[in-house]
Amino acid sequence: MKRSYRGIVTVLLLLVPIANSRKAVHVAIFLDDDGDDSELSTIAVASALRRTTFVQVSDFTLKPHIYWTNKDDVLKVGDTVCSLLENQSVAAMFGAGSPEINEIIQSTSTALHIPYFQTFWNTKLSSYNDEFPVFNLHPSPDVLSKALATLVRINAWKTYTVIYEDDDGLYMLQEALKQRSPTDPPVAFKKLGEPGKGRRSVLKEIKSTGVLDFILDCKVDHIFDILREAKEHKLLSEYHSYTLTNLDAHTLDWSTFRDLESNITTFRLVNTTRRMVTSTMAEWTSVLGYNDLIDVKDPVLNNELERLRHKTPPVTVNANKVRVKTMLLYDALNLFLTVLAEQDAKQELNLAPVSCDESTPSLHGRRIVEAVRQKDFKKGVLLDPLTGPISEFSKSGQRLNCQLEVMEFAPKSVTSSFRTVALWKSSSPDQVEFEVTSTSREEEEKEVIQGKNFRVVSRLGAPYLMQKANPNNEFRTGNDRYEGYAMDLMGMICKPESLNCSYTFYLVPDNNYGTYDPEKKQWNGLIRELMDLKADLAICDLTITYERKQEVDFTVPFMTLGISILYAKAVKEPPALLSFMLPLSLDVWLYTATAYLVVSMIIFLVARINPNDWENPHPCDPNPKELENIWNIKNCLWLTLGSIMAQGCDILPKGISTRMVTSMWWFFSLIMTACYTANMAAFLTMERMGPTIESAEDLAAQNKIQYGCVKGGSTAAFFRDTNFSTYHRMWVAMESAEPSVFMASNKDGVKKVTDSKRKYAFLMESSSIEYETEGNCDLMQVGNLLDSKGYGIAMPMNARYRKPLNRAVLRLQEMGELLRLKDKWWKELNRGGQCTRDKDAVEDTAAELGLDHVGGVFVVLAGGVCVALVIAICEFFWNVRKVAVVEHLSVKEAFYKELKFAMNIWARQKKVMSSPSSREISLN
Numbered sequence: 001m002k003r004s005y006r007g008i009v010t011v012l013l014l015l016v017p018i019a020n021s022r023k024a025v026h027v028a029i030f031l032d033d034d035g036d037d038s039e040l041s042t043i044a045v046a047s048a049l050r051r052t053t054f055v056q057v058s059d060f061t062l063k064p065h066i067y068w069t070n071k072d073d074v075l076k077v078g079d080t081v082c083s084l085l086e087n088q089s090v091a092a093m094f095g096a097g098s099p100e101i102n103e104i105i106q107s108t109s110t111a112l113h114i115p116y117f118q119t120f121w122n123t124k125l126s127s128y129n130d131e132f133p134v135f136n137l138h139p140s141p142d143v144l145s146k147a148l149a150t151l152v153r154i155n156a157w158k159t160y161t162v163i164y165e166d167d168d169g170l171y172m173l174q175e176a177l178k179q180r181s182p183t184d185p186p187v188a189f190k191k192l193g194e195p196g197k198g199r200r201s202v203l204k205e206i207k208s209t210g211v212l213d214f215i216l217d218c219k220v221d222h223i224f225d226i227l228r229e230a231k232e233h234k235l236l237s238e239y240h241s242y243t244l245t246n247l248d249a250h251t252l253d254w255s256t257f258r259d260l261e262s263n264i265t266t267f268r269l270v271n272t273t274r275r276m277v278t279s280t281m282a283e284w285t286s287v288l289g290y291n292d293l294i295d296v297k298d299p300v301l302n303n304e305l306e307r308l309r310h311k312t313p314p315v316t317v318n319a320n321k322v323r324v325k326t327m328l329l330y331d332a333l334n335l336f337l338t339v340l341a342e343q344d345a346k347q348e349l350n351l352a353p354v355s356c357d358e359s360t361p362s363l364h365g366r367r368i369v370e371a372v373r374q375k376d377f378k379k380g381v382l383l384d385p386l387t388g389p390i391s392e393f394s395k396s397g398q399r400l401n402c403q404l405e406v407m408e409f410a411p412k413s414v415t416s417s418f419r420t421v422a423l424w425k426s427s428s429p430d431q432v433e434f435e436v437t438s439t440s441r442e443e444e445e446k447e448v449i450q451g452k453n454f455r456v457v458s459r460l461g462a463p464y465l466m467q468k469a470n471p472n473n474e475f476r477t478g479n480d481r482y483e484g485y486a487m488d489l490m491g492m493i494c495k496p497e498s499l500n501c502s503y504t505f506y507l508v509p510d511n512n513y514g515t516y517d518p519e520k521k522q523w524n525g526l527i528r529e530l531m532d533l534k535a536d537l538a539i540c541d542l543t544i545t546y547e548r549k550q551e552v553d554f555t556v557p558f559m560t561l562g563i564s565i566l567y568a569k570a571v572k573e574p575p576a577l578l579s580f581m582l583p584l585s586l587d588v589w590l591y592t593a594t595a596y597l598v599v600s601m602i603i604f605l606v607a608r609i610n611p612n613d614w615e616n617p618h619p620c621d622p623n624p625k626e627l628e629n630i631w632n633i634k635n636c637l638w639l640t641l642g643s644i645m646a647q648g649c650d651i652l653p654k655g656i657s658t659r660m661v662t663s664m665w666w667f668f669s670l671i672m673t674a675c676y677t678a679n680m681a682a683f684l685t686m687e688r689m690g691p692t693i694e695s696a697e698d699l700a701a702q703n704k705i706q707y708g709c710v711k712g713g714s715t716a717a718f719f720r721d722t723n724f725s726t727y728h729r730m731w732v733a734m735e736s737a738e739p740s741v742f743m744a745s746n747k748d749g750v751k752k753v754t755d756s757k758r759k760y761a762f763l764m765e766s767s768s769i770e771y772e773t774e775g776n777c778d779l780m781q782v783g784n785l786l787d788s789k790g791y792g793i794a795m796p797m798n799a800r801y802r803k804p805l806n807r808a809v810l811r812l813q814e815m816g817e818l819l820r821l822k823d824k825w826w827k828e829l830n831r832g833g834q835c836t837r838d839k840d841a842v843e844d845t846a847a848e849l850g851l852d853h854v855g856g857v858f859v860v861l862a863g864g865v866c867v868a869l870v871i872a873i874c875e876f877f878w879n880v881r882k883v884a885v886v887e888h889l890s891v892k893e894a895f896y897k898e899l900k901f902a903m904n905i906w907a908r909q910k911k912v913m914s915s916p917s918s919r920e921i922s923l924n
């Protein structure tokens, strides 16, 4: 339309006289008696009437018959319809305010084939076919449910509940939502009772399911009541989302909900800023204002308009407040008139009355219906419908094409109104066109967070959150009571240059992280707090798991970790006194000693029978009377001892067999000494390690060291559910261990590792292991991570601050702030950093031997020398006795004589006693 309406109107004023000669076209319009929009409906009809008067190209004038009906007088309406059809040649019927009235009009229309244009949501049309003259201009339930389904998908709702008021409205919606793919989120349907009757219990039930997203299907007048009741049940928090199916929701006065925190989405059929809409609204206003411009030759309508003009407060026309059915009525009238005019121009329509009793279908009706169905009309001046193009109807007469604006309530804004965020078109039902850019969304999110005070739930556990030391017993409240990594992390996130927010920490009552109890069918711990919306965030060493992710949202992990093994370091025990014995086992020592004795005996015996070992004692005498054998027991023992000590001996056997035996012994000694030396070296350089493990595989492959984890924790779950054979074997071993290797907490596990002297290894998360090993130098981490997971900040589903929070965490990560924070709490404030120095010191001294290692040798030397002294003393006394016998002295005299001689260290010679050794040899 190029020219303004006002212009057209003025030009066409000149044609008014012609209009008087036009044919009258009667239409019946049924409006809802108690409907709130009946005033505007009147104006809409008047406006349409005026347009036909001036703009219509053909020679018709519209004669509207308006009936305000009440759903209680169905019979009366039936009579009225029949008598009207008989009295006048009615060309079409419009409206019907209520489903009850609709029934009778629809059946009359069908029987007599009078076109019937409906303007309300009618779910009962689906059984109709293209034989029926019924058109419903309201977007069909099918179309709406498609739009809803798309919205649900785009918003990525995990699960949602459809709250509905009456089965009728829900019927089609339910059908459409049921035809879902298995990947679609689960949906529940809850029927609200009448106000006051059972509605509270339904809402209570809904609250207990913890669902956050709703589709609310109810009459427009009930929306506020239901939302108020939802608020009482704490179902209207910032985490809840409502999508209203009622296309009139935006016409309500939402200013009472200015402090609403929930996210309310609705659809709007009419783009109220469109030129056509604004100009039509101007026309409606002028219908009220300019009496002289109106050529409404209808006394009823004129009277009604007159009444409205003098009404206080004055009736105003505001496109944002006009109900959809009023807009649709206007569009339906225009559609009908366009088609009527075009058909009449082609071939004159014979409008004639019809009778309910005779049931003869009207002929003009059939032509109009066919024209509408086959889209046999031009979209001319009259047909730029307020509600967008009307071109397609389903077989049952439902309007198929429409455009819906997705509108979102902008809470906390000054205007408290809806704004368009996206556009849905029936031509591409699976997507929406976004009207709001993501950057402007981000700005809004930022604003929401600015100044927000986050309720942060956490639990005590070093170093994430700890009670502050309080030596002076000061009175502390709020965040001042605690300190730790979590507190600092939140502090960084909430810095003015980041999110500029504030926060309050509190402790979770049951001190749990959050596990699902299948019997009670509920979660506990931190997850529970979030699900009950008591907290906005949960920060501690909370692992992101699939199960938890179903119930709450997580940020990106601020710390990544995996299961690893905590084990005690090797204890540096002081070496045993007799550690030089260690290279050979006790058995070997005993066997060697036995072999020494036996070989000595054998040499002795072999030497006696071997002639070569009987020697001439006096080499100068070629014919000795006696031969001599030096291999007495003493010498045999000396020979073998000398060789095993690698010393050799000054006398050696001469016989072949004795040499044979001796050389065998030498061979034995050589090997034994070499073995001893080699092993000794190894023993001295090696710490006393005990059994060693280096990985989970090592643990699984042995049974000396027991291992366990926290009972019922995520580590236990990892081993329980794993399919990897090694870990599965470890789980079986852990389960069957007696006594139980499962610990109540990490603390107990660490204690057990410390106390058990390398007989117990504890499986826990690497970050905790790092913390423990920094603080306790006797502990160490063994092996790599068995799995990989992360700690994240948890928040309720739907939280608006999820994205900004994510960005904040990522930024901290990229700037290295998270690493610094970890160093602070893991090392600086945890006596950390000293263990590495200890290790260096150990390595420095490892190469050299201390007195500890060789002390035993000194002891043996001292012991041996002592024994030698004792023997010397015995020998001395033995000699004293002999001297006494030979020299006929008393024992005492002999003792003094010998002692005196022994003490006289300068005496170099001693007198020979009567018994030389040669006699002993010869006796042998």
Ligand SMILES: *[C@@H]1O[C@H](CO)[C@@H](O)[C@H](O)[C@H]1NC(C)=O
Residues within 6 Å of the ligand: 080, 083, 084, 087
């Ligand atoms: C139809 O005409 C009859 C008689 O002329 C009249 O009594 C009746 O009120 C009319 N009905 C309607 C609906 O106008």
Ligand SMILES: *[C@@H]1O[C@H](CO)[C@@H](O)[C@H](O)[C@H]1NC(C)=O
Residues within 6 Å of the ligand: 155, 241, 263, 264, 408, 800
């Ligand atoms: C409202 O909820 C929808 C989906 O749940 C989401 O896409 C949208 O961003 C939310 N709006 C606000 C302002 O949070």
Ligand SMILES: *[C@@H]1O[C@H](CO)[C@@H](O)[C@H](O)[C@H]1NC(C)=O
Residues within 6 Å of the ligand: 271, 272, 273, 274, 275, 405, 420, 423, 435
């Ligand atoms: C509504 O109409 C105005 C004016 O024609 C247009 O600028 C705007 O994009 C339309 N809005 C939607 C959502 O189509």
Ligand SMILES: *[C@@H]1O[C@H](CO)[C@@H](O)[C@H](O)[C@H]1NC(C)=O
Residues within 6 Å of the ligand: 450, 451, 496, 497, 500
């Ligand atoms: C942070 O928020 C406060 C109000 O809560 C505001 O006064 C201040 O300017 C904000 N700072 C920044 C850097 O945005």
Ligand SMILES: *[C@@H]1O[C@H](CO)[C@@H](O)[C@H](O)[C@H]1NC(C)=O
Residues within 6 Å of the ligand: 722, 723
């Ligand atoms: C583990 O094994 C079971 C049975 O063999 C199988 O059904 C399951 O899918 C496996 N799980 C994984 C994570 O591979």
